[in-house]
Amino acid sequence: MAERVTTARDLRRWRRYLAEEQAEARVYRRLARRRHGEDRRILLEIAEAEGRHETHWRALLGDRVGRPVRAGLRTRMLGWLASHVGSVFVLALMQRAEQRSPYETDEHATEQMVADEHIHAEVVRGLAVRGRQRISGTFRAAVFGANDGLVSNLALVLGMGATGVGPGVVLAAGVAGLLAGALSMGAGEFVSVRSQRELLAASTPNPDTTRHLPGLDVDANELSLVYQARGVPAAEADQHAAEVLAGLRSLEVGEEASHEEIGSALGAAVSSFCFFASGALVPVLPWLIGATGWVAVAWSAGLVGLALLLTGSVVGLLSGVSPLKRALRQLAIGWGAAAATYLLGLAFGTSVA
Known part of the structure; x- marks a missing residue:
């Protein structure tokens, strides 16, 4: 059987793979600089494995390496994020990147490289889980607070606006909703987290x-x-x-309960208050700067839509799933709730002022 001829397309692909492996190794090394102990060692070992993949593509290219090729924008962005942003976000992104490796369908990649990429995805998933657990309590309060503020206050101001009341009334309702909701969210989150910690303590x-x-x-x-x-x-x-x-072992009363970090009650309450307030401020902004009528409604819905897309994508990122799907889901839920209250406002009032 004749040996397959290396084409220009093959060379371009190998050069791209080489650049990606070099860039991914740099990402892991930068992440390692922000970690300590076992996490640092694991990240450096993954970087070393990426170096072995780099060697494979260099060997295939030989003297045809050519001019250095830039890695893709996504990988370069990950390198920047690894140096400047919290590592849990980068790990979540790297998990998705390892899962989407093209090596499985590339005849020039070895079976070991394919296996490495799958294992790397699981290793990164494990490291990301630790990061998620460290921020889960406060992050949960922050996401819920921001989304509640965005959706509830958008629904409130659109519902009020649809009844035909003046812009001053809409603005007053929005500010009242912001303060009442933020205080309620903060107090509720404090009680919730404190109660959860007390229940866990009672089980210890x-x-x-x-x-x-x-x-x-x-x-x-x-x-x-x-x-x-x-x-x-x-x-x-x-x-x-x-x-x-008999003194052969220490007293272990049952299995150790494995609980996610739930954070402090005060931290969750402050986070929830601040993020609800910041979220609830967005729908009110058009009225604060003097917009009225349909212009204010359109700007309010648009700004909230952008914010919902952002929070949804962040949740998707940290969950290791598609950020786009989570972002669109958040948008559909938020706009759906606002549309329902807007229609109710039209039913009970006249028209937008």
Whole structure:
């Protein structure tokens, strides 16, 4: 069978792959500089693997490497973000990039390179999960607060405007909605997070229990009941209890609960208040600068739409799914709620002032 002739198209593709591998290795090294310990070591090892891929494409190109090719805009942007922005966002983007590797359908990529890319995606996913857990409590409050502010206040001002009241009334309603909603969100988030932390604390075994172990009746083995009450099978509970009483192991009352970081109650409340207020301010802006009637309605809906696309894409990014789909979903929900209240305003009023 005749050997396949290397074409100019092949060379262009290999040069592009080479540039991408070099750029991705730089991204991982820059991320590693912002991390410590195990995370840093893992990122540097991924960068080393990208270096091996680079060597493969260099070997194929040989003396036909030619002038250096720039990596794609996406990869160059990731390099900039890795140096200047929080690493959790970059890791989420890199996870998607590794999942979309073209090597699986390229005959010149080795099986090991294809496997590497899939494994890299899972490694990056694991690192991204740690980052998501660290910010999950405050980030959740921030996203919910901003979206609630955007949607609820847009619905409020459009509904009021549709009734035919003057722009001053619409503005007053919007400002009142901003303050009332932000205070309500902040207070609600404080109570929610504080209650959640208290519930988790109530489920945590009392460390003082260990002090009373020497006083237990070994034959009765009541310590076994502690394990059984937490879902351990009776035979296994008896064995654990015997080992504890024999001093072979420390007291572990059930399995350690694995909970996401929920953040502090005060941090979540402040975050929720600020982001609701900032979100609720957007729909009111046209009236604040003196716009009225359909012009104010159009500007308000447009500004909120842009903000919803932004928050939706950020959520999609951190979730490791398509930012576009999440952005469009946020937009559809927000505009749908606003349209419903606008129609209700028309039903109860006359027309936009």
